[in-house]
Amino acid sequence: MQTWGRMGSLFFSDEELGKKDDDRKPTKLPHMRSQWSPSSAARLPQSRVLKRLAIALVLGLCLYLFIHNIPADLPIRDRRRPVYNHLDDSELEPLPPKPKPMPKLRPARPHSSKPTTKDEPPVPASGSYNGRIQFKNLGASLNAISETNGEYNANRNVLFAASSLKSAAVLLPIACQMGTMLRSYVHFALMSRSEIAFEELRAVNGVADSCEIIFHDARVDHSASSADTRLGTAVTRAFFHIHSYMHPQVVIVDGSSLEETFFLEGVRVQVPDMEVPLIELDADAPTQLSWITKLDSASLAAWDKISIDILIQASSGASGSLIRLLKSLAAADYSSGSVPHLTIELPHKVDPPTAKFLETFQWPPASVYNPTHAKQLTLRHRISSSGLTEEESSVRFVESFWPANPGHSHVLVLSPQAELSPRFFHYLKYSVLEYIHSNAAVVQQWDSRLLGISLDLPPTHLNASEPFVPPVKKVAKSRATESDESTSFLWQAPNSNAVLYTGHKWVELHRFVSRALELQRKTKPPLPAIFADKAISKRYPSWLEHALKLSRARGYWTLYPSQPTAGNLAVVHSELYKAPEEYEADLRKTPEPAELSLTPGPLLESLPGDGSLLHFDDMPLLLWDGTPTNLVGLDASAADYAAEFRRAVGGCDSLAPDDLIPRASVGDLFCTRDD
Template identity: 60%
Template structure:
């Protein structure tokens, strides 16, 4: 056995090295005869070796042969429902050690055959081939009766690529179609596969909606690349423009719409000369009034601009801070944020200066190059108080319309506070009364001096309270309720919170310029020129605006009392006299007024007739002094006043009929040697 575990000399030597060293004694070798029985130690080693050999044999013979080699480079993920190991051929199950000995041997049960695996779906390759619109031509050829071949018609187009955006636009399109003022169209772009009939059914679009549908999707829309869908939007809109000439294109500009669609529309609409109306979130409740406008009004949607002009009075910090806060809280989703100009006096109180240092306009936007700062702040140098003439000049020089037809200005007194929805009413009224088909036919734009957001509490001269009329040709009694009042037309202008049209601003500018020139050339001014009809509680330029209104027969639109509560209110407890009249009125007290609190109702809740704005011929008409009148008498009174003005101020003796025609330069009112 020693030769079995120590098979060579080196192993024997290594074993000797571990033994304790003894000094050997020299003894003679001894030999003994063998007894025939192996030593006990040798038998023990033999048994151990035999047992070890049997164990190794059993272990090797029972090794499993079907275990796959594990790949340790990365984890292996298998889809749900697929077994961890591939199916095996039926054979003996792996032997498991039972808890107890079975009564009889059990045959191994083969596993059930694995179900056949479905072939993996091969995704379709993105398609970017030539564009074909298989369903668009037939619907466009069918609308010849809507006047689509003419550049001016009654066609309005709603368009969407996202089905969610389509669900938002279709109710608005249905409401507009039900008004029967426009031919309302809806075009579906993009890569959806929904059927147009299913789209109508899901959104509850029935025949009374009066909507004409167009499928503007290209072939292979569901497999098209994003770039192909964007290009298809541009091409389809080009074809639609040629056949339909829509007066306005309405899209959903919220997050639900596809980005490629909005970018394509914003690129192609100006090329095709289609006014683009981008609706914000919750447009149904915020901009539902657009369904009441006709195609002519909607065509001017993105053309008009409105500036805001504020002249701050000295020492009136509480007023202007309150006004600017209400402006910041207003909803300007109906258009781009107006440009704001604030005229400051020389002496600015500390509170106002601190507020303006951190004031941001447009509100809630970062100062990025794409968001320009539409804010102008002017600070006067002269310390002395302005005169009437200086104040009028400074005020009228603060704004000039870039386009007489589309550029307008909103004049605000520091005492005003505006409701969040005032701008919606303002744009709604401007579009309806200046650009609608009815306004163009009846020449309303030539009569309208401006639109007031405020309902005055007194007459212009401040002599007595003003009571708004109940209906056409009547004046409300003192006990009339709020709901009885109605919008009305008044020849008297307003300086508290009123929009002046660009064309009328140019005429007012020319009138003041000629009047100042008349003052410089005249030694003794006639009583016609010096007599004041407007209270000194109002700025001096309002007197000139009244002269223009009386000479031309202009009127200003005023809201009903119920509407005014949702538009603006005046804080007369903080009121101050205009700077040019401050010394004369510094010992007086602020005017008493019926201040109207602002309510939180929606715009439609305050408008009569389900949101419709009444036409001018259905409104009461008042002369500048508050007396009810008719259009013919108003024209006669304007002609008489213009003749009196020409002789007293204009130095006109005899004028030919063509010289009496009103001119924007007001040269028909002034006759000088140069003429």
């Protein structure tokens, strides 16, 4: 305490110390209080005054040196903007926006960002600057999109990004078309070396307000003079920030030679870490992939999850048809996804032309980019030389495929008589994304009834004797007139010519065939009429009869294209027709139905309306025999057939109501409780 008293005396007068002591001591009488006068200050010791002056001078000198040496080259830190230290990313901690309730689809548009100008230190010559990374205009636009629910992993945000102005000119019209559909929040991020103002970028590319695009200036500071390595690092970090604030469901870029190398390298490094699909459009994208503008964010989020296998059941004496089919497959455009795995079921006796063709047949095709040189072709050659029975043929074919993930793995069944258009794969992927993965499909559970998606339009009914006339849709031409227009439709009848079966339904068909054949083997003749009677002509393979029974019992349907669309997808030739092996001895010569001609062209032009796929509610619906119906009628027909099926297999009277609920194990149809 004595030390503190001595130190304190250097800074406080005796009177002030006395005042502090008064606060702690009992109050004294007035006559005992010290009296202050100007003369009392003069009586202070001279040494104490000198000490105080010396200390004041030292403090003043220290304060002057501190102020004079404050660094003047540090920029003002704007906490709203993402700022990186060039060598250390750990300093960045972006603050997520506060959660807000789901707004209407269109958010308020953030103001276009024009590069700000501040007093900045000079930078080195063009292409050599490698300083600290800072995004001066990105924070404002990211903070303005909180209404898009970007803080949540699942939202409706779709991101287009570009560095090259030429690539931006390719992407902006596509983004504009998608934005006008009002199915997603469409964003465009520019990570360019160019200092072009966004107003000029929009004007040059004809981007009007009606395009509904939200722009983000993700250019790094000093972009025009930056080294490529700095720009590449800035790309990865810009995507990190965008992902934190936006969580886009898909990233779409121009993957052609128009785009900057540093940008594509950065995108390919960062986007996989975001765990979202990366769509790299090629030079033909504006025409060949224009259908992606019709899809919503949920569909595009499943872009790289879809897997499609192709399954062909070849027969002896039909080498010409098989070779024509394989050539059409090799000539198709697979730019919308990975090339399907191809399985060919060969008979015991393989024709010499077929064997010679397969020796040099390359799959994936040489025209498809395949850096790993992986082979996607499986040939299965039957051992037995005896003819197949119906049961053996069905088992062998259905066993040829099993979906690893039924929700995303599907199989395209092709007859050797089929020939495909170069656009067939685009249509399949477009339809799968829309009818299985879109927001509308998930909400309305469209996939619960979708057995398959056909590429061709059969000329006859399943009995192969009655011509099939596709339904039409009434379209109003004016207030007083209507006209019939070709349309896609839903038919309870399955197909084996060229049809994609969904993974879930193939699993169910697999189990249905297994239990049906097991029941037939255990049942003494005669078989119940539900098994013995054939509703499908022997021109079709035997497994299709099982697919029809399943479809009738469940109320499933197959999606068929309109006549103009079918002509742009696939055609089934009849001049080289070969009967299924199991029916070769029974099938007599029948009149050949008229076939459609293949007229390949732009996909969207062959679709009705503006190229958007119709909702199931807007399509005509047919029972298996071609009778027009509605959803209520379909359900009633399915309930009647399922009840008849259960009576035929026997033992269903003892089942409780819960046991009759349809399930993938089909145990409710075969009166067994094991799933």
